[in-house]
Amino acid sequence: MSDVQYSLTLEAAPPSRARLFESLAWWEALGWLRALDAHFVRFLAEHDAQAPAEVLLAAALASHQLGRGHVCLALSRALSAPRDVLSLPPLEENAPQAEVPLPEDFLQGLDSATWAARLAASPLVAPPGPGTTPLVLAGERLYLRRYWSAERAVATHLGERLGRPLPVEASLAEPLARLFAANAAPDDTPDWQKVACTLALRNRLTIISGGPGTGKTTTVTRLLALLQTQALSSAESSHGLRIQLAAPTGKAAARLSESIAGAVQGLDVGDDVKAALPREALTLHRLLGARPDTRRFRHHAGHPLSLDLLVVDEASMVDLELMAALLEAMPAEARLILLGDKDQLASVEAGSVLGDLCANALDQSYSPHACDVLEQLAGISMTADAGCSPLADHVVMLRKSYRFDAHSGIGALAAATNAGDVTAFRQAWDAGYADIQWLSASRDQAAVERAALAGYRDLYRRIAAGATPTEALERLGDFQVLCALKRGPWGVEGLNARIATRLWREGFIDDHQGWYAGRPVMVTRNDPQLGLYNGDIGIVLPDPEAQQHLRVFFATADGARAVLPSRLEACETVFAMTVHKSQGSEFDHVLFVLPEHANPILTRELVYTGITRAKRRLTLAGGDARVMDSALQRRVVRDSGFADWVAALQQEERS
Numbered sequence: 001m002s003d004v005q006y007s008l009t010l011e012a013a014p015p016s017r018a019r020l021f022e023s024l025a026w027w028e029a030l031g032w033l034r035a036l037d038a039h040f041v042r043f044l045a046e047h048d049a050q051a052p053a054e055v056l057l058a059a060a061l062a063s064h065q066l067g068r069g070h071v072c073l074a075l076s077r078a079l080s081a082p083r084d085v086l087s088l089p090p091l092e093e094n095a096p097q098a099e100v101p102l103p104e105d106f107l108q109g110l111d112s113a114t115w116a117a118r119l120a121a122s123p124l125v126a127p128p129g130p131g132t133t134p135l136v137l138a139g140e141r142l143y144l145r146r147y148w149s150a151e152r153a154v155a156t157h158l159g160e161r162l163g164r165p166l167p168v169e170a171s172l173a174e175p176l177a178r179l180f181a182a183n184a185a186p187d188d189t190p191d192w193q194k195v196a197c198t199l200a201l202r203n204r205l206t207i208i209s210g211g212p213g214t215g216k217t218t219t220v221t222r223l224l225a226l227l228q229t230q231a232l233s234s235a236e237s238s239h240g241l242r243i244q245l246a247a248p249t250g251k252a253a254a255r256l257s258e259s260i261a262g263a264v265q266g267l268d269v270g271d272d273v274k275a276a277l278p279r280e281a282l283t284l285h286r287l288l289g290a291r292p293d294t295r296r297f298r299h300h301a302g303h304p305l306s307l308d309l310l311v312v313d314e315a316s317m318v319d320l321e322l323m324a325a326l327l328e329a330m331p332a333e334a335r336l337i338l339l340g341d342k343d344q345l346a347s348v349e350a351g352s353v354l355g356d357l358c359a360n361a362l363d364q365s366y367s368p369h370a371c372d373v374l375e376q377l378a379g380i381s382m383t384a385d386a387g388c389s390p391l392a393d394h395v396v397m398l399r400k401s402y403r404f405d406a407h408s409g410i411g412a413l414a415a416a417t418n419a420g421d422v423t424a425f426r427q428a429w430d431a432g433y434a435d436i437q438w439l440s441a442s443r444d445q446a447a448v449e450r451a452a453l454a455g456y457r458d459l460y461r462r463i464a465a466g467a468t469p470t471e472a473l474e475r476l477g478d479f480q481v482l483c484a485l486k487r488g489p490w491g492v493e494g495l496n497a498r499i500a501t502r503l504w505r506e507g508f509i510d511d512h513q514g515w516y517a518g519r520p521v522m523v524t525r526n527d528p529q530l531g532l533y534n535g536d537i538g539i540v541l542p543d544p545e546a547q548q549h550l551r552v553f554f555a556t557a558d559g560a561r562a563v564l565p566s567r568l569e570a571c572e573t574v575f576a577m578t579v580h581k582s583q584g585s586e587f588d589h590v591l592f593v594l595p596e597h598a599n600p601i602l603t604r605e606l607v608y609t610g611i612t613r614a615k616r617r618l619t620l621a622g623g624d625a626r627v628m629d630s631a632l633q634r635r636v637v638r639d640s641g642f643a644d645w646v647a648a649l650q651q652e653e654r655s
């Protein structure tokens with residue numbers, strides 16, 4: 001296709017549909033646009049033979065933006081910085097040499113008001129409200145109807161959970177004090193864990209955000225103990241609360257189960273209360289009842305979940321549609337507690353609900369009623385803000401990491417990254433922390449491969465020595481290579497191939513292509529029939545119970561589970577994985593590989609997420625300091641109307 005010559009006449013006349021379709025074909029063939037996006041536009045064009053090119057282009061771009069995490073197409077942003085906002089051609093790639101038309105060629109001379117007016121006049125587009133048009137235009141945001149509906153559902157359901165504080169029994173003051181006694185802070189800073197727990201006692205919706213090891217699980221476990229204590233002593237419900245734990249991926253659910261079980265053991269409460277606390281988390285898909293071949297879940301508004309309280313961990317990974325499905329299936333009176341890290345990358349799919357909800361979490365102030373409860377129940381004095389947002393009392397940010405102390409380089413790098421503080425980031429490298437290492441890999445791919453091999457050697461020695469699938473799965477968390485990019489020599493695709501080849505050459509694996517023993521894989525699409533979900537990680541090994549035939553083993557609560565390789569329809573090798581895919585997982589040692597040159601894909605959120613996947617040791621392999629400087633200064637922006645809804649809530653009380 002590259003030798004096809006393309007010429008465009010950029011005269012003032014409206015761009016023709018024919019030219020647009022030619023361009024869409026180019027973009028699709030070059031992998032810039034998903035086939036899905038191009039199909040969608042063809043479908044619209046069939047339904048409206050008169051649809052002007054700029055309407056069809058807007059539809060293609062709205063669909064394309066969904067694939068990049070945006071809920072809608074923001075017309076003015078797209079017009080002001082098309083390359084950055086649309087990533088078409090992809091930001092990861094250098095600008096193409098060929099004379100390929102770009103979206104901006106079609107947008108020249110168009111302003112957002114004119115574009116919006118042409119969209120509004122199209123029968124394919126309707127204003128917000130019930131309807132059947134495939135597209136919805138809200139102000140200057142163009143949505144696919146499905147996503148506009150999801151966004152609206154999330155705002156409506158969350159809105160219904162704000163305010164209306166629940167009664168809190170004064171008798172909880174004593175167990176609350178006991179559970180948090182060891183927290184007594186040496187300085188004047190509030191005990192944010194206790195604040196979170198106390199506010200959650202009165203809320204139907206609570207959002208607890210915090211970085212790694214800030215005690216989200218610890219806090220929520222204490223909260224569950226208090227609520228269960230209250231329920232068990234109540235005359236009306238002596239059977240206690242029906243509590244459910246969930247997380248977006250299997251890996252995250254397994255981690256939550258493990259840490260909750262540990263936290264329950266350490267609770268200073270009676271055995272009856274401990275016995276009434278859950279230990280096992282489900283994936284959200286399993287909780288909601290995912291069904292093969294349909295996006296609809298078994299639980300929905302007409303058949304709600306049977307529970308009184310739901311805790312969702314890793315909520316930053318929950319995309320807009322899943323959040324809408326979850327909120328619709330929640331009984332109106334049940335409590336919902338979302339745990340997550342607002343500073344992490346948002347979900348792979350469209351939306352950034354947790355991040356938007358926590359936009360003001362760092363300097364949150366609380367209502368007079370919430371401050372009264374904090375004072376009376378927890379003995380915590382805070383200055384009330386009568387004009388605070390209705391959302392304020394529902395959001396708490398935990399700030400002290402119990403994992404990364406003052407001697408932790410990982411903690412120092414994570415804090416500097418979050419603050420976008422380039423100087424502090426550099427100082428962390430000069431401070432001599434033992435847990436971080438900079439591998440200056442500029443132009444030295446072999447050094448990165450050697451570091452990867454050193455990290456994986458122990459696992460493959462154990463496998464060679466006959467480790468069981470369960471043992472191998474446990475060791476998978478010891479080391480992981482993470483990449484910022486997918487493509488190129490410093491991306492996942494290149495590194496995966498090179499690491500596999502090296503392991504093969506050194507005799508650690510018998511093959512490096514197809515299905516071979518030792519191949520680590522990640523599931524990339526939900527398969528409810530198999531009980532496997534996007535993000536689940538397994539390893540290929542000979543199955544002692546199937547004449548040593550190769551199987552893919554996945555960790556479950558009951559040990560390793562074997563799956564026939566041929567049944568895995570969508571999976572990829574993960575000696576190296578992208579930071580996006582690593583969300584919800586943590587590893588003892590992470591080798592984080594950055595590209596050689598600055599790249600707009602690199603953002604503060606991506607670097608923070610990559611760094612904080614490491615629990616004990618981080619090796620950063622990267623070009624030069626400038627790559628990091630530009631990354632720390634770039635923030636992720638996700639277009640949606642939800643952030644505006646949150647902002648409007650902030651204004652609501654003040655006006």
Ligand SMILES: Nc1ncnc2c1ncn2[C@@H]1O[C@H](COP(=O)(O)OP(=O)(O)OP(=O)(O)O)[C@@H](O)[C@H]1O
Nearest residue numbers: 183210211212213214215216217218219259402403
């Ligand atoms: N107030 C506290 N005092 C002492 N140790 C604490 C406190 N809170 C949490 N910890 C400890 O810090 C560690 C991390 O806590 P926890 O697992 O609750 O954090 P988290 O925010 O859920 O972590 P993750 O990022 O892994 O999800 C645990 O070992 C826990 O026991």
